[in-house]
Amino acid sequence: MAAGRMVFEELKPTVVSGRRLDFKTKALTAFVVLTNVLGNFAMSWGMKHQPAALANSPLVYLRTIFSPWVLLGTALLILWLLSRMTLLSWADLSYVLPVTSIGYVLTAILGKYFFAEQITWQRWLGTGAIMIGMILVGLTSPNTTAPHGRETNR
Amino acid sequence: MKWLMVAIIVGSTVLADLLQSFEMKRRGEVEVEDLRPGRIGGMLAGLARRGPLVLAVFFMAISFFAFMKLLSVADLSFAVPVTAASVVIETILAKLLLKEQVSPMRWAGACFVAGGVALLAV
Numbered sequence: 012m013a014a015g016r017m018v019f020e021e022l023k024p025t026v027v028s029g030r031r032l033d034f035k036t037k038a039l040t041a042f043v044v045l046t047n048v049l050g051n052f053a054m055s056w057g058m059k060h061q062p063a064a065l066a067n068s069p070l071v072y073l074r075t076i077f078s079p080w081v082l083l084g085t086a087l088l089i090l091w092l093l094s095r096m097t098l099l100s101w102a103d104l105s106y107v108l109p110v111t112s113i114g115y116v117l118t119a120i121l122g123k124y125f126f127a128e129q130i131t132w133q134r135w136l137g138t139g140a141i142m143i144g145m146i147l148v149g150l151t152s153p154n155t156t157a158p159h160g161r162e163t164n165r
Numbered sequence: 166m167k168w169l170m171v172a173i174i175v176g177s178t179v180l181a182d183l184l185q186s187f188e189m190k191r192r193g194e195v196e197v198e199d200l201r202p203g204r205i206g207g208m209l210a211g212l213a214r215r216g217p218l219v220l221a222v223f224f225m226a227i228s229f230f231a232f233m234k235l236l237s238v239a240d241l242s243f244a245v246p247v248t249a250a251s252v253v254i255e256t257i258l259a260k261l262l263l264k265e266q267v268s269p270m271r272w273a274g275a276c277f278v279a280g281g282v283a284l285l286a287v
Contacts, residue, residue, distance in 0.1 A: 100189035105259040109278045137284025144277030155266035
Protein backbone atom coordinates (compact mmCIF):
# COMPACT_ATOMS: atom_id res chain seq x y z
CA MET A 12 0.00 0.00 0.00
CA ALA A 13 2.59 2.50 1.17
CA ALA A 14 4.91 1.67 -1.72
CA GLY A 15 2.02 2.04 -4.14
CA ARG A 16 1.17 5.46 -2.73
CA MET A 17 4.79 6.57 -3.00
CA VAL A 18 4.90 5.62 -6.65
CA PHE A 19 1.65 7.50 -7.20
CA GLU A 20 3.00 10.61 -5.48
CA GLU A 21 6.07 10.47 -7.70
CA LEU A 22 3.98 10.17 -10.84
CA LYS A 23 1.52 12.89 -9.87
CA PRO A 24 3.29 16.01 -11.18
CA THR A 25 3.75 14.53 -14.67
CA VAL A 26 0.18 13.31 -14.73
CA VAL A 27 -1.19 16.75 -13.84
CA SER A 28 0.98 18.76 -16.23
CA GLY A 29 0.46 16.31 -19.06
CA ARG A 30 -3.26 15.77 -18.51
CA ARG A 31 -4.50 18.19 -21.15
CA LEU A 32 -2.09 16.89 -23.77
CA ASP A 33 -3.04 13.37 -22.75
CA PHE A 34 -6.78 13.98 -23.20
CA LYS A 35 -6.21 15.79 -26.50
CA THR A 36 -4.06 12.90 -27.75
CA LYS A 37 -6.60 10.25 -26.76
CA ALA A 38 -9.51 12.14 -28.30
CA LEU A 39 -7.61 12.53 -31.58
CA THR A 40 -6.59 8.85 -31.46
CA ALA A 41 -10.29 7.94 -31.31
CA PHE A 42 -10.97 10.24 -34.28
CA VAL A 43 -8.11 8.67 -36.31
CA VAL A 44 -9.44 5.17 -35.62
CA LEU A 45 -13.07 6.09 -36.43
CA THR A 46 -12.28 7.83 -39.73
CA ASN A 47 -10.10 4.87 -40.78
CA VAL A 48 -12.62 2.17 -39.89
CA LEU A 49 -15.66 4.04 -41.28
CA GLY A 50 -13.73 5.14 -44.38
CA ASN A 51 -12.69 1.58 -45.19
CA PHE A 52 -16.20 0.36 -44.43
CA ALA A 53 -17.84 2.92 -46.75
CA MET A 54 -15.35 2.03 -49.51
CA SER A 55 -15.95 -1.66 -49.05
CA TRP A 56 -19.74 -1.21 -48.99
CA GLY A 57 -19.64 0.95 -52.12
CA MET A 58 -17.51 -1.59 -53.98
CA LYS A 59 -19.70 -4.55 -53.02
CA HIS A 60 -22.97 -2.89 -53.99
CA GLN A 61 -22.23 -1.99 -57.58
CA PRO A 62 -24.52 -3.12 -60.41
CA ALA A 63 -22.86 -6.17 -61.96
CA ALA A 64 -24.40 -5.69 -65.42
CA LEU A 65 -21.87 -3.07 -66.53
CA ALA A 66 -18.92 -4.99 -65.15
CA ASN A 67 -16.85 -4.83 -68.33
CA SER A 68 -17.50 -1.22 -69.25
CA PRO A 69 -15.06 1.55 -68.31
CA LEU A 70 -18.16 3.50 -67.30
CA VAL A 71 -18.55 1.20 -64.34
CA TYR A 72 -15.27 2.45 -62.87
CA LEU A 73 -16.41 6.06 -63.12
CA ARG A 74 -19.78 5.17 -61.65
CA THR A 75 -18.04 3.34 -58.83
CA ILE A 76 -15.67 6.22 -58.09
CA PHE A 77 -18.52 8.74 -58.03
CA SER A 78 -20.99 6.59 -56.12
CA PRO A 79 -22.02 8.17 -52.80
CA TRP A 80 -20.48 5.44 -50.64
CA VAL A 81 -17.11 5.54 -52.36
CA LEU A 82 -17.06 9.37 -52.23
CA LEU A 83 -17.90 9.23 -48.53
CA GLY A 84 -15.15 6.66 -48.02
CA THR A 85 -12.63 8.83 -49.88
CA ALA A 86 -13.56 11.91 -47.81
CA LEU A 87 -13.24 9.93 -44.58
CA LEU A 88 -9.85 8.51 -45.59
CA ILE A 89 -8.55 12.01 -46.43
CA LEU A 90 -9.68 13.08 -42.95
CA TRP A 91 -7.95 9.98 -41.56
CA LEU A 92 -4.66 10.87 -43.27
CA LEU A 93 -4.78 14.47 -42.00
CA SER A 94 -5.75 13.56 -38.46
CA ARG A 95 -3.10 10.83 -38.32
CA MET A 96 -0.44 13.31 -39.47
CA THR A 97 -1.67 15.69 -36.75
CA LEU A 98 -1.43 12.90 -34.18
CA LEU A 99 2.11 12.17 -35.37
CA SER A 100 2.99 15.81 -34.75
CA TRP A 101 1.93 15.35 -31.11
CA ALA A 102 2.98 11.80 -30.31
CA ASP A 103 5.68 9.20 -31.01
CA LEU A 104 5.34 6.80 -33.94
CA SER A 105 5.92 3.92 -31.50
CA TYR A 106 2.89 5.23 -29.54
CA VAL A 107 0.58 5.99 -32.48
CA LEU A 108 0.95 2.60 -34.20
CA PRO A 109 -0.16 0.32 -31.33
CA VAL A 110 -2.91 2.58 -30.01
CA THR A 111 -4.54 2.97 -33.43
CA SER A 112 -4.45 -0.76 -34.12
CA ILE A 113 -7.82 -1.16 -32.38
CA GLY A 114 -9.03 -0.33 -35.89
CA TYR A 115 -8.23 -3.92 -36.94
CA VAL A 116 -10.62 -5.15 -34.25
CA LEU A 117 -13.42 -2.73 -35.16
CA THR A 118 -13.05 -3.65 -38.84
CA ALA A 119 -13.40 -7.33 -37.93
CA ILE A 120 -16.54 -6.58 -35.88
CA LEU A 121 -18.10 -4.48 -38.67
CA GLY A 122 -17.26 -7.31 -41.09
CA LYS A 123 -19.13 -9.73 -38.85
CA TYR A 124 -22.30 -7.67 -38.67
CA PHE A 125 -22.50 -6.17 -42.14
CA PHE A 126 -20.74 -8.66 -44.38
CA ALA A 127 -21.68 -11.78 -42.35
CA GLU A 128 -18.03 -12.75 -41.86
CA GLN A 129 -17.27 -15.26 -39.12
CA ILE A 130 -15.33 -14.49 -35.96
CA THR A 131 -13.47 -17.58 -34.77
CA TRP A 132 -12.01 -18.07 -31.28
CA GLN A 133 -8.55 -17.28 -32.69
CA ARG A 134 -9.92 -13.89 -33.75
CA TRP A 135 -11.29 -13.21 -30.29
CA LEU A 136 -7.87 -14.18 -28.88
CA GLY A 137 -6.23 -11.78 -31.37
CA THR A 138 -8.73 -9.08 -30.35
CA GLY A 139 -7.78 -9.60 -26.70
CA ALA A 140 -4.05 -9.41 -27.48
CA ILE A 141 -4.51 -6.15 -29.43
CA MET A 142 -6.51 -4.64 -26.55
CA ILE A 143 -3.78 -5.61 -24.03
CA GLY A 144 -1.08 -4.17 -26.33
CA MET A 145 -3.08 -0.99 -26.79
CA ILE A 146 -3.61 -0.51 -23.05
CA LEU A 147 0.10 -1.16 -22.28
CA VAL A 148 1.23 1.45 -24.84
CA GLY A 149 -1.61 3.81 -23.87
CA LEU A 150 -0.21 3.92 -20.33
CA THR A 151 3.17 5.22 -21.55
CA SER A 152 3.83 8.91 -22.16
CA PRO A 153 2.74 9.79 -25.74
CA ASN A 154 5.74 11.96 -26.62
CA THR A 155 9.27 11.00 -25.53
CA THR A 156 11.30 12.97 -28.08
CA ALA A 157 12.48 16.52 -27.51
CA PRO A 158 10.03 18.91 -29.16
CA HIS A 159 11.40 20.70 -32.19
CA GLY A 160 10.96 24.34 -31.42
CA ARG A 161 7.63 24.00 -29.62
CA GLU A 162 6.72 23.12 -26.07
CA THR A 163 4.78 19.89 -25.48
CA ASN A 164 2.81 20.65 -22.32
CA ARG A 165 -0.02 22.71 -23.67
CA MET B 166 6.18 -13.13 -56.27
CA LYS B 167 4.32 -13.43 -52.97
CA TRP B 168 7.35 -12.56 -50.84
CA LEU B 169 8.45 -9.79 -53.19
CA MET B 170 5.05 -8.15 -52.70
CA VAL B 171 5.35 -8.64 -48.92
CA ALA B 172 8.76 -6.94 -48.95
CA ILE B 173 7.39 -4.03 -51.00
CA ILE B 174 4.34 -3.62 -48.72
CA VAL B 175 6.28 -3.74 -45.46
CA GLY B 176 9.16 -1.64 -46.81
CA SER B 177 6.95 1.11 -48.22
CA THR B 178 4.65 1.18 -45.16
CA VAL B 179 7.66 1.55 -42.87
CA LEU B 180 9.17 4.31 -45.03
CA ALA B 181 5.84 6.16 -45.28
CA ASP B 182 5.32 6.16 -41.50
CA LEU B 183 8.91 7.11 -40.66
CA LEU B 184 8.79 10.01 -43.14
CA GLN B 185 5.46 11.24 -41.78
CA SER B 186 6.55 11.03 -38.17
CA PHE B 187 9.88 12.72 -38.88
CA GLU B 188 8.40 15.58 -40.89
CA MET B 189 5.41 16.21 -38.62
CA LYS B 190 7.70 16.44 -35.56
CA ARG B 191 9.92 18.85 -37.51
CA ARG B 192 6.91 20.96 -38.52
CA GLY B 193 5.76 21.21 -34.90
CA GLU B 194 2.43 20.55 -33.24
CA VAL B 195 -0.65 20.99 -35.39
CA GLU B 196 -3.38 23.03 -33.67
CA VAL B 197 -6.83 21.43 -33.31
CA GLU B 198 -8.30 24.59 -34.86
CA ASP B 199 -6.48 23.79 -38.11
CA LEU B 200 -8.70 20.73 -38.54
CA ARG B 201 -11.93 22.79 -38.60
CA PRO B 202 -13.78 22.82 -41.98
CA GLY B 203 -12.81 26.41 -42.82
CA ARG B 204 -9.09 25.89 -42.27
CA ILE B 205 -8.52 22.29 -43.24
CA GLY B 206 -7.93 23.20 -46.90
CA GLY B 207 -5.16 25.59 -45.97
CA MET B 208 -3.57 23.00 -43.72
CA LEU B 209 -3.73 20.40 -46.49
CA ALA B 210 -2.06 22.83 -48.91
CA GLY B 211 0.65 23.55 -46.34
CA LEU B 212 1.36 19.85 -45.83
CA ALA B 213 1.39 19.20 -49.60
CA ARG B 214 4.36 21.59 -49.92
CA ARG B 215 6.49 19.43 -47.62
CA GLY B 216 8.62 17.02 -49.65
CA PRO B 217 8.90 14.20 -47.08
CA LEU B 218 5.11 14.13 -46.67
CA VAL B 219 4.53 13.97 -50.43
CA LEU B 220 7.06 11.13 -50.57
CA ALA B 221 5.24 9.43 -47.67
CA VAL B 222 1.92 9.55 -49.56
CA PHE B 223 3.71 8.15 -52.62
CA PHE B 224 4.99 5.21 -50.55
CA MET B 225 1.48 4.71 -49.10
CA ALA B 226 0.16 4.42 -52.65
CA ILE B 227 2.87 1.87 -53.53
CA SER B 228 1.99 -0.09 -50.40
CA PHE B 229 -1.72 0.02 -51.30
CA PHE B 230 -1.24 -1.24 -54.86
CA ALA B 231 1.24 -3.91 -53.75
CA PHE B 232 -1.34 -5.05 -51.18
CA MET B 233 -3.98 -5.31 -53.93
CA LYS B 234 -1.51 -7.31 -56.02
CA LEU B 235 -0.71 -9.56 -53.06
CA LEU B 236 -4.43 -10.24 -52.56
CA SER B 237 -4.60 -11.48 -56.16
CA VAL B 238 -1.92 -14.11 -55.50
CA ALA B 239 -2.47 -14.86 -51.78
CA ASP B 240 -5.30 -15.08 -49.22
CA LEU B 241 -6.31 -12.26 -46.92
CA SER B 242 -5.39 -14.58 -44.05
CA PHE B 243 -1.79 -14.47 -45.30
CA ALA B 244 -1.74 -10.80 -46.31
CA VAL B 245 -2.97 -9.27 -43.04
CA PRO B 246 -0.60 -10.99 -40.56
CA VAL B 247 2.33 -10.15 -42.80
CA THR B 248 1.52 -6.44 -42.55
CA ALA B 249 1.50 -6.82 -38.75
CA ALA B 250 5.26 -7.32 -38.95
CA SER B 251 5.57 -3.63 -39.82
CA VAL B 252 4.44 -2.66 -36.27
CA VAL B 253 7.51 -4.31 -34.73
CA ILE B 254 9.91 -3.13 -37.46
CA GLU B 255 8.63 0.44 -37.15
CA THR B 256 9.01 0.36 -33.36
CA ILE B 257 12.65 -0.72 -33.76
CA LEU B 258 13.31 2.01 -36.34
CA ALA B 259 11.45 4.63 -34.27
CA LYS B 260 13.93 3.94 -31.50
CA LEU B 261 17.01 3.85 -33.75
CA LEU B 262 16.23 6.62 -36.25
CA LEU B 263 13.64 8.87 -34.59
CA LYS B 264 15.33 8.50 -31.17
CA GLU B 265 12.05 7.69 -29.40
CA GLN B 266 12.32 6.19 -25.93
CA VAL B 267 10.72 2.78 -26.24
CA SER B 268 10.13 1.52 -22.70
CA PRO B 269 9.73 -2.22 -21.94
CA MET B 270 5.99 -1.60 -21.58
CA ARG B 271 5.86 -0.15 -25.09
CA TRP B 272 7.84 -3.08 -26.49
CA ALA B 273 5.45 -5.50 -24.84
CA GLY B 274 2.48 -3.56 -26.22
CA ALA B 275 3.88 -3.56 -29.78
CA CYS B 276 4.47 -7.33 -29.59
CA PHE B 277 0.97 -7.99 -28.24
CA VAL B 278 -0.52 -5.89 -31.05
CA ALA B 279 1.54 -7.62 -33.78
CA GLY B 280 0.65 -11.05 -32.39
CA GLY B 281 -3.00 -10.04 -32.10
CA VAL B 282 -3.20 -8.79 -35.69
CA ALA B 283 -1.62 -12.06 -36.85
CA LEU B 284 -4.27 -14.03 -34.90
CA LEU B 285 -7.12 -11.93 -36.34
CA ALA B 286 -6.33 -13.24 -39.79
CA VAL B 287 -6.19 -16.94 -38.81
